[in-house]
Amino acid sequence: MDRERGTTSSSRVRRGREKRHHQTRQREAEEEHNGPVCRKMDMWVDFEKLGWTEWIVFPKRYNAYRCQGSCPTPVDETFSPTNHAYMQSLLQLHHPSKAPCLSCVPTRLSPLSMLYYENGKMVMRHHENMLVEECGCQ
Template sequence: MERMRVTDGDSATAAPAAELPQRPLCRRVDMWVDFDQIGWDEWIVHPKRYNAYRCEGECPTPLDESFSPTNHAYMQSLLRHHHPERGSCPSCVPTRLSPLSMLYYENDDLALRHHEDMIVEECGCH
């Protein structure tokens, strides 16, 4: 899937170092998967493309419950808040995913399958 086409609506332009805005907080953004672009269009009937979404952005320090942190991520953010040199930042990752139904050819037969964890529904800090 390395060849998948990834696009998102946020195309920030570079600003001088003194004016760089803080990176946006952890959120879900578009990531369109086009099966033609990855060479799967011959056997996938539907959908031909779909929005899988992805997670990007910073996790604030310290974390609060709105970012659905694990206990480990919460402790990691507290350590980083009090001792920045000792702790790494929690990562913005998918916390809830949903399935994608696909119609495709499998051994010369048409098959309808539901593939779990294909679409990011929610992002959080872990």
């Protein structure tokens, strides 16, 4: 038993479980009201459709991904908010006319290696920030 709080370990575990269940139910209710929550979605880039196959050797196409969905108000840490985004979501909750809703955006990107012709020579380069790895609310 925790003498300072007067609780047992099992009651803390139970309260934590109840809190997570409540947060899940809140998120489900918000999704029903506002549509799907912020998440990573497919976005295929096809260089043949862009007419770039003469100079791009590899890849011929790739999944760049994109971010789509609504952001909860207030936002929580599962959406990787900046401190500014967190404060904006609180302001939006309490004073909707004073702050816009958060946007679902890429929060972590990764590079893409490409093989292509440049000035008549074949080169391989790693282009930064080409693939969405994670989405969040900002």
